[in-house]
Amino acid sequence: MIALLRRDLMLAVRAGGGFGLALAFFLIVVVLVPFAIGPDPSLLSRVAAGVLWLGALLACLLSLDRLFALDHEDGSLDLLATAPLPLEGIAAVKALAHWLTTALPLVVAAPAFGILLSLPAPGFGWLVVSLLAGTPALSAIGTFGAALTVGLRRGGLLLSLIVLPLYVPTLIFGAEVARRGAEGLAIGPALPLLAGITCGTLALMPFATAAVLRRALRG
Amino acid sequence: MLGASDLVVGRGGVALLEGLSLAVGTGDLLAVRGPNGAGKTTLLRTLAGLQPALSGSVDVAPDTLAYASHADGIKPSLTVRENLIFWADVFAAPDGIAPAVAAFDLEPLLERLAGRLSAGQKRRLGLARLMVTGRPLWLMDEPTVSLDSSAVAALAALLQAHLAGGGAAIIATHLDLGIEGQVLDVTPHRAQGRTAPRGFDEAFA
Numbered sequence: 001m002i003a004l005l006r007r008d009l010m011l012a013v014r015a016g017g018g019f020g021l022a023l024a025f026f027l028i029v030v031v032l033v034p035f036a037i038g039p040d041p042s043l044l045s046r047v048a049a050g051v052l053w054l055g056a057l058l059a060c061l062l063s064l065d066r067l068f069a070l071d072h073e074d075g076s077l078d079l080l081a082t083a084p085l086p087l088e089g090i091a092a093v094k095a096l097a098h099w100l101t102t103a104l105p106l107v108v109a110a111p112a113f114g115i116l117l118s119l120p121a122p123g124f125g126w127l128v129v130s131l132l133a134g135t136p137a138l139s140a141i142g143t144f145g146a147a148l149t150v151g152l153r154r155g156g157l158l159l160s161l162i163v164l165p166l167y168v169p170t171l172i173f174g175a176e177v178a179r180r181g182a183e184g185l186a187i188g189p190a191l192p193l194l195a196g197i198t199c200g201t202l203a204l205m206p207f208a209t210a211a212v213l214r215r216a217l218r219g
Numbered sequence: 220m221l222g223a224s225d226l227v228v229g230r231g232g233v234a235l236l237e238g239l240s241l242a243v244g245t246g247d248l249l250a251v252r253g254p255n256g257a258g259k260t261t262l263l264r265t266l267a268g269l270q271p272a273l274s275g276s277v278d279v280a281p282d283t284l285a286y287a288s289h290a291d292g293i294k295p296s297l298t299v300r301e302n303l304i305f306w307a308d309v310f311a312a313p314d315g316i317a318p319a320v321a322a323f324d325l326e327p328l329l330e331r332l333a334g335r336l337s338a339g340q341k342r343r344l345g346l347a348r349l350m351v352t353g354r355p356l357w358l359m360d361e362p363t364v365s366l367d368s369s370a371v372a373a374l375a376a377l378l379q380a381h382l383a384g385g386g387a388a389i390i391a392t393h394l395d396l397g398i399e400g401q402v403l404d405v406t407p408h409r410a411q412g413r414t415a416p417r418g419f420d421e422a423f424a
Binding site: 002003004005006010011014073074075076078079081082083084135210217218 | 228264267268269270271281282284285286287289290291292293294296297299304305306308309310311347348352
């Protein structure tokens with residue numbers, strides 16, 4: 001499993017892996033927002049937390065369709081399925097690799113992008129906390145969606161349609177934590193709920209993903 | 220090593236081949252022949268446990284076989300060495316990659332990116348990948364595709380060595396590799412009346 005994680009990280013960093021694409025997309029979304037709604041700092045600072053969360057969530061989608069599709073095309077998935085690794089383990093490692101290569105850079109960059117949207121000072125810490133607590137769920141759900149669409153040509157769009165509704169609870173509570181933090185309110189139950197969603201997702205999704213992969217391998 | 224009795228295999232719930240019984244022991248080579256679309260790939264995938272048999276049973280220990288599809292399972296942005304080490308790690312191969320590298324003469328290519336290899340070299344790497352799994356039973360789907368005649372001869376020699384070393388192989392191929400072995404022609408086993416059940420939709424099977 002460590003070998004698989006190491007390979008996926010290596011593939012992501014090498015040319016053609018799409019590493020940094022999500023980050024660039026996130027940056028572009030954040031830069032475009034002031035053009036769309038106007039440069040007024042007080043308006044921007046009110047929507048900053050929500051826009052940052054939405055941008056990070058959409059950026060997370062970008063590399064999902066390659067998660068299993070490449071391994072499926074080149075036959076690696078068949079051999080992995082007959083390897084002495086449980087498919088559940090493969091699914092978990094894939095989700096972890098996606099989080100490390102796509103979501104973690106977004107979490108790290110989010111405070112810098114927050115400056116562009118004049119996020120209020122108390123919001124930076126809570127933005128990072130909410131993203132750290134929420135993005136693992138995005139990766140786990142996305143891995144499930146990637147497994148669902150693995151055999152399909154042009155499955156990327158369908159993948160977004162399947163995954164985005166499943167992202168709604170995470171977005172609601174994640175953005176709520178960041179917004180309350182930015183406005184200096186008490187965080188309240190939003191953070192425990194967000195963490196709960198993430199924990200539940202992490203516990204269940206590898207099994208759902210593995211079941212769907214088995215289905216896909218039947219061809 | 221592998222046995223199957225009264226096997227019915229199919230795709231999407233529709234039987235393709237039925238009444239198959241086969242036994243492969245140590246040192247055996249089984250060549251699966253048949254026209255395109257007869258179900259050779261489906262049979263191999265079923266034997267590999269990648270899809271369930273419609274009926275009948277396959278009797279094989281799951282840690283004895285390695286399956287190679289048409290594709291080589293090679294990552295173009297990794298070097299030859301990295302590709303092989305990955306599979307050796309996944310399969311916890313006791314000997315590492317050295318024997319496979321030697322067998323397929325990959326030593327001079329080790330630091331090359333796999334994406335820069337020629338088709339024949341890629342195939343050699345793909346076969347080396349099969350070897351580093353350390354599994355005794357190879358299931359190979361059309362291993363001679365895109366190989367020139369000298370590479371086919373090399374593959375045959377390698378297979379012979381594998382069989383002599385206590386391995387076994389089941390190969391779907393149109394070419395005669397010139398190795399003594401059983402031949403399973405699937406043509407007489409093709410399922411009759413291949414009509415889909417009413418209301419059957421392949422997408423939801």
